Amino acid sequence: MLGQMMNMELTVNSLIDHAARYHGDAEIVSIGTDGNPSRSDWATVSERSRQLASALRTAGYVQGDRCATICWNNVGHLECYLGISGGGMVCHTINPRLFPEQLVYVINNAQDKVIFFDKTFLTIVSNIRDRLETVEKFVLMSEPDEEIAAQFPGLLFYEEFLQRGTPNANWPEIAENQASSLCYTSGTTGNPKGVLYSHRSTVLHALVAAQPDALNLSARDVVMPVVPMFHVNAWGVPYITAMVGAKLVLPGPGLDGQSLVKLIDSESVTIALGVPTIWQGLLSALDELGSSAQSLKRTVIGGSACPPSMMSEFRGKYGVEVVHAWGMTETSPIGTVNALLSKHNTLSEEGRNKIRESQGRPPYGVQLKIVGEDGHQLPEDGIAQGNLRIRGHWVVADYFGVEPNQTLEEDGWFETGDVASINDDGFMTIRDRSKDIIKSGGEWISTVELEGIAMGHSAINEAAVVAASHDKWDERPILLAVKIPDANITEEELLAHYQGKVAKWQIPDRAIFVEGLPRNATGKVLKNKLRSEYGEVLVSKPAS
Amino acid sequence: MLGQMMNMELTVNSLIDHAARYHGDAEIVSIGTDGNPSRSDWATVSERSRQLASALRTAGYVQGDRCATICWNNVGHLECYLGISGGGMVCHTINPRLFPEQLVYVINNAQDKVIFFDKTFLTIVSNIRDRLETVEKFVLMSEPDEEIAAQFPGLLFYEEFLQRGTPNANWPEIAENQASSLCYTSGTTGNPKGVLYSHRSTVLHALVAAQPDALNLSARDVVMPVVPMFHVNAWGVPYITAMVGAKLVLPGPGLDGQSLVKLIDSESVTIALGVPTIWQGLLSALDELGSSAQSLKRTVIGGSACPPSMMSEFRGKYGVEVVHAWGMTETSPIGTVNALLSKHNTLSEEGRNKIRESQGRPPYGVQLKIVGEDGHQLPEDGIAQGNLRIRGHWVVADYFGVEPNQTLEEDGWFETGDVASINDDGFMTIRDRSKDIIKSGGEWISTVELEGIAMGHSAINEAAVVAASHDKWDERPILLAVKIPDANITEEELLAHYQGKVAKWQIPDRAIFVEGLPRNATGKVLKNKLRSEYGEVLVSKPAS
């Protein structure tokens, strides 16, 4: 027996329609590639994204066609998000920081037909253009510019391209299981893999992400996604803010601490979202500028483990709540969010902070488990650690462009590549990537924990722990650390800092000071690079 | 091109599974029919509801079978909710306050096969038993009791019936469009009409209801639904609290103010939901008991218009936020919730209160419009008033058991039977039911507004305004008012209270003091009764 309720589709266009009608004058503040701010609102973004969908249709594109973007977080990018998906095409957001070979790979793999890109990326696009097999149109996000046009034969200009469409044109009918957007993983552990989101998965993800125990977004929030719109759809923020009608602040290319602080203060940002490295810069800038980030209530931190010292600085010094979250491109991305339970009220502040350090618990809609090497489920007692698996409404089923039924495990779950423990309340702690964890004399050592301790030292800015080969123990941890400018610290002092914080046998064998850490396109440390450079430092050299 | 995300169904069992795993020890406090509290938790409720589903299966029931409940808000009722729907059967919640004829009508109309009922309703069920055409099993919500069994041949007892099932049995596979539950309208304007919810509509409604700008529920909330579980699924609270893992306080039969105040204080309730008449009693009791309702942060008020005076008393005297909401059985029920926008920050407190008095704006997932008699859409300028129509994911498409395609209007929208205005931000104000609005000399007069003013007078407890026939003006408003005990007020004084608050021609022609107002099963005033009793008081009597 079927229910007798209205059948409607969960689509991206219904999100923008809601924002346009009920929050039409809520602002979208956007920093352009030239560093200048502009102001729009949801009504205008709706009108222009409908026009974009119509322009694409006029240009001959049909539902399912991939249209790519290489843009900063700005209002033009937002219009592309909504116009492309709303029009039934697939919005493929590309990370401009990928290496040129990776860029060529993902564009050809996705079979993109159009690329919308910001001026900043003109040279990048120009340089790879000849190797792109399917792209028919290159659209620069700007007013027409003859000088640029002369350098790039056939180049189209966004404002001109828009004119081919009807403002406020009707959306097409879209079924909720149709693809809405495509994003590739960060390429930390290999070639980026494509994840093809559906309208339904995007809307369900947004419905959950807005909840009090997730990102907790209302129409009274001013939301600044620092996490790039080319990285897992800026964690869904464009969709979620449309759904709840929040004001959106898009910081454009200026992701340095000072620019962000100024924007937070001038636009009264209440919640900002980004990866830990970004917040490191922000915290220094707050100090330098003497800002107290008055309006800021929460930062959501994910993408890499948030060092405990960062949480206490935000909370203790600025009264800013830190919400630690974990996710992946493959999970839209929200997998867990750290929101305390009632029973944690009875803990000491220290006890609560310990819980806040974990990556949190899954919201309704996703489930987690950890398994051993043989695929057997492990106990969720906060101690056992194993390979983390996930399933849920917004979790990948098949990677884009690979054989079907190759992506999931036999049990139908997705294996994350992360090693984690889960406690009996379901709070999950990432111990490591399975490729990064250190196996020393049969025992596992979490590099994430060792890095967090190093970053808690006042002289240390960045830290990475990797495995180095060892004659006796097979692998031993070594620490690569970047000092804060002008800091004075010796290897011995830094290693002494671990005393009493972890078991003796977990303390790194060496601390090596370096100028910087190699990072990939989303700011994650490339540990394979570090391993190939430093992996042999502990091995006794043969007498030469 | 389809997205490549996991395909999972949005089902009621996935809600209880989430609660059991991630919030297993969050408490369910329940007041029994004997007035005594009991304590359970989500893990136990999950275990027992799975057992109930299994017992129903063992007894031969199959997916789609209607199983009814006639129960208070208590943990047994919660187990029925989840066990019946989770097992694929349809949970039909029946309002025990319906007249016997209405009870017989809805049970036969629904073709219920089983009825689970509380001891309180033994006589009611016993009395109508012979007229029930489809019911095979009567299950009393209690341990076996020989004395009762002797009086009611064939009676089953819940705790015994449960034993026929396996605790923690597996749920069956359920498709999200299957029916999950059935509820009839309150019968304010005619015979109750059945609305058949689906698993999908129930889950989507819960996802939206939990959001910050709707009920704003988190795992740290203690939620007390005073609105009955036999009235639109207690506004979805059982599902929403399972989804977010809140503590649930179920007040059982004691809905008087004093019982509620004691429960709020002893269980640290943070949010309570109910109709205005309930809160009237609560406010008096707070005063009498000298409680400040310390833990209470919000009350959600709907079902009838919330008098402005009630809002200011909650907010001003107790610091309790009042969230005014509008909905119907046909809309699951959330249609609008009043949550302010950023721009309202710049208003005076008085200006904000004015906005809070309206029924609020629709969340993502539903849309509203107002139309004139000819079905043409009216402007949304806060002034024009017309017939309110709604559509959305959790809005009825066909009433249960009536011919298909008879329920919606030609445009595919559902006509609510309410008359409303909508302002440009989408805030909707209910002016009246279309059957209740007064048409005086061609002008419309809102009875809701006039009632709110009367209830703002310190001597008045309850008020209803209805149309009385009038020789010249066709219809004129008259006020029926119930004084608070021992209050002294004359008709003239009460009418004078309207001066300056509404236009002169809107002031009622008479104020008549009555002992009480006739109300229906959900506590709504039966205006048709009042009209037939008082409708002729203004007509000049023929000289006899």
Ligand SMILES: Nc1ncnc2c1ncn2[C@@H]1O[C@H](COP(=O)(O)OP(=O)(O)OP(=O)(O)O)[C@@H](O)[C@H]1O
């Ligand atoms: N809060 C967090 N704490 C620790 N690690 C995190 C956190 N959030 C995300 N991560 C890491 O980021 C990964 C997901 O990142 P993303 O999808 O951007 O690509 P990637 O895994 O870095 O790249 P690739 O899959 O191409 O190697 C997770 O699997 C996890 O290792």
Ligand SMILES: Nc1ncnc2c1ncn2[C@@H]1O[C@H](COP(=O)(O)OP(=O)(O)OP(=O)(O)O)[C@@H](O)[C@H]1O
């Ligand atoms: N906040 C509110 N303010 C004013 N009226 C409200 C509010 N909330 C609900 N209502 C009224 O309640 C109605 C829905 O009530 P419900 O579904 O319980 O049955 P009913 O309409 O009273 O009964 P029936 O449809 O059988 O006559 C709405 O149509 C509206 O008239």
Ligand SMILES: [Mg+2]
């Ligand atoms: Mg990965």
Ligand SMILES: [Mg+2]
């Ligand atoms: Mg009705």
